[in-house]
Amino acid sequence: MHKFDPSAKGVYLITVTPFTDSGALDLASTDRMVDFCLERGVTGLTILGIMGEATKLTAEEAKAFTRQVVRRVGGRVPVICGVSSPGFAAMGELTREVMGIGASGVMVAPPSTVRTDDQIxxxxxxxxxxxxxxxxxxxxxxxxxxxxxxxxxxxxxxxSSPNCVMLKHEDWPGLAKLSAIRAASDRGEVKRVSILTGNGGGLFLPEELSRGADGAMTGFAWPEMMVDVVAAHARGDVERAHDLFDAYLPLARYEQQAGIGLAVRKHLLHQRGAIASAFARRPAPKLSPQDVADIERLVRRQEKRLSQLG
Known part of the structure; x- marks a missing residue:
């Protein structure tokens, strides 16, 4: 079993939160989504994130969703929960709840109120x-x-953080930052932690792997792209990693548009059978017929290119 510790690597997929067409939390579809992800080789799941619409869930829904994911995963991969909060009472309470349910760890980002290095x-x-x-x-x-x-x-x-085991790196541009942090750990100036990258569905994943990243922690409707790119890079087939990445890049780029990105991802996951409904809670974008036509064209071209690559 993969562990959530400094040796973590591979793909920790940021999941969506499935809802029914009426907007209710869809726990049956949650099971379907977990199976979809695990069948494609992810090494971890990250829930209650921004693309998981965490801020649109009630506290009880967040616990119910976490419980369903953990139960369905059944210990096969780590489950990480986002618990970021400006207030520590809320952070501590949610952390205790999700860890009690069986999560493997949590993820924390700084609040917008901190600015200087000392404040951070x-x-x-x-x-x-x-x-x-x-x-x-x-x-x-x-x-x-x-x-x-x-x-x-x-x-x-x-x-100063003995239990921080991972950095989720998604600064952009950030390749130089990634290189500097990995070089510091290689020199023994700081402990080595796992570095998984985000950056818009992995838009710089091959380059980040070459800079010392251990994998990806982000979302994309084709998680097997990240799984296969990371695996090819790990076995030293860097050109294959780039070829695979290039085949998916146009659709990954389209999915990362500000405003409609979540709608695109949920539409594609629905089309692929991973979730029963593409519903996103308000405030939420809606796809136009032209958007859907764009997506269909990109999927066709992606399938054609993957077929050529074998």
């Missing part, structure tokens, strides 16, 4: 006090948090 580091000192012995992932996603964490402050956090 001080915030994560309080995260350590709140989480205690729970293994956790540091999420660096300036696009959503508006918080810029330099390599120096990330290294500072890692040095």
């Amino acid at each position: 580091a001080g915030y994560f000192d309080m995260v350590n006090e709140t989480l205690g012995a729970v293994p956790w992932c540091l999420q660096d996603h300036p696009v959503s948090t508006t918080v810029q964490m330099s390599p120096a402050v990330i290294l500072r956090i890692l040095k």
Whole structure:
């Protein structure tokens, strides 16, 4: 079994949250989604994230969804839960709930209220006090948090956080940052942690792997793309990794459009049979007929290119 610790690697897929056409939480479809992901070789699941519409769930729904995912996974891969919150009472409560249900660890991003390096580091000192012995992932996603964490402050956090086992790197541009953090651990200046990358459905995944990333933690309606790219890179077939990535890139790019990205992903997952409905809770985008036509064309072209690659 894969473990959520500094040796974690592969693909920790950021999942959507399935709803019925009426907007209710769909636990039966949750089972279908988990099976879909595991059948495609993911090594972990990350739930209650931004693309999982976590902010649109009630506290009881978040617990019910976590319980269903953990139960369906059955210990086959780690399940990581997003618990980011400006307040530590809420973070601590949700962490206790999900860990009690059987989650493997949690993920925390800084709130938009911290700005200086000292403020950021001080915030994560309080995260350590709140989480205690729970293994956790540091999420660096300036696009959503508006918080810029330099390599120096990330290294500072890692040095003071014995239970931080992973960095979710999704700064953009961020290849130089990734290289600097990995080089610091290679020199023994800081403990080695797993680095999984996000960056818009893995839009820079091959380059990030070459810079020292251990895999991906992001979402895409074709999780097997990330699984196969990471596997090819790990066995030293870098050109194959790039060829596979290139085949999926147009659709991955389309799925990352601001505003409609979630609608595109849920539409595709519905088309692939992973979820019963493409419904997203308000506020939510809707696809136009032209959007659907674009998607259908991109899927056809992707299938053609994959067939050529064998």
